[in-house]
Amino acid sequence: MYNEEELARPYARALAEAADALGVLDRVRADIEALALQWEACEALRDWCRAFRSQPRAAHKAEVAALWGDSFAPQTRMMLEALAVNGALAVIPHVVTAFRRLADSRQGRVAVSLVFAADPAAATVSALTERAKAAYGPGTAVTVTVDPALGAGLIVRAGNKQIDGTLVGRLRRLRRAFARSE
Amino acid sequence: MNSQLKPDELAALLRQRMEQCDRAVDTTEFGTVLSVGDGIARVDGLTGVMYNELVESENGVAGLALNLEEDVVGVAILDSDVNVREGDRFHRTGRVVSVPAGPALTGRVVDALGRPLDGKGPLVGTEPMPVEAPAASIIERKNVNTPMQTGLVAIDALTPIGRGQRELIIGDRKTGKTTIAIDTILNQKGSDVHCFYVAVGQKLSTVAALYRQLENAGAMAYTTIILANASEPAPLQYLAPYSGCAMAEYWMNRGGHALVIYDDLTKHAQAYRQMSLLLRRPPGREAFPGDVFYLHSRLLERAAQLSDAKGGGSLTALPIVETQANDISAYIPTNVISITDGQIFLEAGLFHQGQRPAINPGISVSRVGGDAQLKAMKKVAGPLRVMLAQYRELEAFTSFSSDLDAGTLDQLAVGRALMQSIRQKPGAPMPVSHQVALLYAGTHRALVGIPEIRLQEAIAALFNAIGSTQTGQAYAARFAASPVLDDELNGLLEKLTAEALGPFSKR
Ligand SMILES: Nc1ncnc2c1ncn2[C@@H]1O[C@H](COP(=O)(O)OP(=O)(O)OP(=O)(O)O)[C@@H](O)[C@H]1O
Ligand SMILES: [Mg+2]
Numbered sequence: 001m002y003n004e005e006e007l008a009r010p011y012a013r014a015l016a017e018a019a020d021a022l023g024v025l026d027r028v029r030a031d032i033e034a035l036a037l038q039w040e041a042c043e044a045l046r047d048w049c050r051a052f053r054s055q056p057r058a059a060h061k062a063e064v065a066a067l068w069g070d071s072f073a074p075q076t077r078m079m080l081e082a083l084a085v086n087g088a089l090a091v092i093p094h095v096v097t098a099f100r101r102l103a104d105s106r107q108g109r110v111a112v113s114l115v116f117a118a119d120p121a122a123a124t125v126s127a128l129t130e131r132a133k134a135a136y137g138p139g140t141a142v143t144v145t146v147d148p149a150l151g152a153g154l155i156v157r158a159g160n161k162q163i164d165g166t167l168v169g170r171l172r173r174l175r176r177a178f179a180r181s182e
Numbered sequence: 183m184n185s186q187l188k189p190d191e192l193a194a195l196l197r198q199r200m201e202q203c204d205r206a207v208d209t210t211e212f213g214t215v216l217s218v219g220d221g222i223a224r225v226d227g228l229t230g231v232m233y234n235e236l237v238e239s240e241n242g243v244a245g246l247a248l249n250l251e252e253d254v255v256g257v258a259i260l261d262s263d264v265n266v267r268e269g270d271r272f273h274r275t276g277r278v279v280s281v282p283a284g285p286a287l288t289g290r291v292v293d294a295l296g297r298p299l300d301g302k303g304p305l306v307g308t309e310p311m312p313v314e315a316p317a318a319s320i321i322e323r324k325n326v327n328t329p330m331q332t333g334l335v336a337i338d339a340l341t342p343i344g345r346g347q348r349e350l351i352i353g354d355r356k357t358g359k360t361t362i363a364i365d366t367i368l369n370q371k372g373s374d375v376h377c378f379y380v381a382v383g384q385k386l387s388t389v390a391a392l393y394r395q396l397e398n399a400g401a402m403a404y405t406t407i408i409l410a411n412a413s414e415p416a417p418l419q420y421l422a423p424y425s426g427c428a429m430a431e432y433w434m435n436r437g438g439h440a441l442v443i444y445d446d447l448t449k450h451a452q453a454y455r456q457m458s459l460l461l462r463r464p465p466g467r468e469a470f471p472g473d474v475f476y477l478h479s480r481l482l483e484r485a486a487q488l489s490d491a492k493g494g495g496s497l498t499a500l501p502i503v504e505t506q507a508n509d510i511s512a513y514i515p516t517n518v519i520s521i522t523d524g525q526i527f528l529e530a531g532l533f534h535q536g537q538r539p540a541i542n543p544g545i546s547v548s549r550v551g552g553d554a555q556l557k558a559m560k561k562v563a564g565p566l567r568v569m570l571a572q573y574r575e576l577e578a579f580t581s582f583s584s585d586l587d588a589g590t591l592d593q594l595a596v597g598r599a600l601m602q603s604i605r606q607k608p609g610a611p612m613p614v615s616h617q618v619a620l621l622y623a624g625t626h627r628a629l630v631g632i633p634e635i636r637l638q639e640a641i642a643a644l645f646n647a648i649g650s651t652q653t654g655q656a657y658a659a660r661f662a663a664s665p666v667l668d669d670e671l672n673g674l675l676e677k678l679t680a681e682a683l684g685p686f687s688k689r
Pocket of ligand 2: 360
């Protein structure tokens, strides 16, 4: 009844907490990004991990050690071993996603995305990017996309906050206000 | 309703709405759906969200924020969950869930969010009421003092209900629980009570039949049905009683009177259990989550008779609970019994013997309604309770013994006639003046000599006399003027019962 995302979350949380407490969050984050790339690139790895699901065995701990060896920080390795012992290696992609979120919030990193209704002027984009970096730090990642369905205007998302200045958003608010009064 | 809105009113309404929400830019906090299934979404990032806050997805799906964990919020989806996918965003609204309330709801069938289900067009001119609201405090209340007549003589005499009271109707399946509630609604015709029937987890066809029954009796003119049937998502079934309560509070807060039926809280608790398991709350007794008591206490506490300073309005609650094999010691029955001001206990055994309504007078009680009972009713009902109790004892005893003395046989006959006389068909509410005459007859041995097969006929003749004979009319007039059982009224009742019932007696 538990889904993979729920299964993965405690592993990601434990890893983020431990790494943060030991001051190795950056190192572990690099491990996790590397792991994500491996998962993406290597079909054999994916198959191997998925095969674990139905046959949890302590011996697999050794196999994990053999596979990833010294390439990862001890915390990352311990987390992978725990996954292996519990036959849960298949949830690695969910661990990656959850870990990224948790690490972001621990490191105060904010992802900023700008969604324009029409192709923006380069000057507008660079001005907004500057503002974002000024507010959230020079390392802030800013993504820019265009969605003509928005009609006109712009949506800015930073972390969990959204500023909606689009025509579509304005119409939606109007429609809801009416729906409520009915 | 729509057509009654004049063009200039419509224009004013439009203008007002535009002003209220015409901010060019809107700032919200959102979370991202991690997973979704069985009507529950796990959402990451709604950090500041309140318990019970309404959240909305970008394609307009409403949700209720329920489980507040450290980094994941459980959202109960108040629509079909097929419109919610992993990666979708839910935005905070800053509002708790509210439902529309007001006169426009009368006569309508709506869902747990107050959305019309009857195809009779949109609701116009309503006021939002929060589904969760604090109950009135002690100083804002006064004692129950006005009867809430059910029209069922067995209840009005033995377990009288007062406005603002919470009286539980409890019994196994198919023992006439709903019928008692519906009869009570029917009996409010011509009074100032607004009725709300909340159907939780029932079959749609059952509620449709009930709607037709109310409609045919003209009772939809003052009734609203809130429907969350068995096929609705559990979160809507969970919400429905609170929604009905909020709609009723609209009237109470304005000095008016409301009656809410929750049919039934067993299914409500089951919907909540299902939701809680999906929200990964640790299950406790009977797999219910630990806070299931609070689920019903906070609902039923909102029933009240407000003080005069608060406008004197009232909200009466009749929750229904289904038992298994008469077991009132199961978790939900015990809880609800401890929250309410009394219970009407229905027994399958009585029901099958033809004793309907199948009320067991021995264990049915009303802890506060007696204060609201009419004086005359109180006077005739007093001996009734005692006589019925004696009858039950004797009956149990006599099943072991064959040779009974004349006195015992006589007592049994009186008791049997009394039990017979408080049988009542569905949909036939009885005015108080009739109830008093009937109980007077029963407790004064006027029914004993009548053969069993002619008893209903005799009772009908008694009621008929009240409207037609000289004595009957004198009684009715005197009762209407002052329902106090003094010598004059006693005299009239004695004469009336003798005249009307005499011809039926064997002796
Ligand atoms: N006083 C009565 N006299 C005759 N028949 C009755 C009486 N009360 C109820 N019935 C009949 O008994 C049946 C069951 O009644 P009702 O639906 O009220 O029971 P219930 O306890 O609410 O059932 P459920 O468990 O299905 O909710 C109905 O067909 C109803 O008409
Ligand atoms: Mg029923």
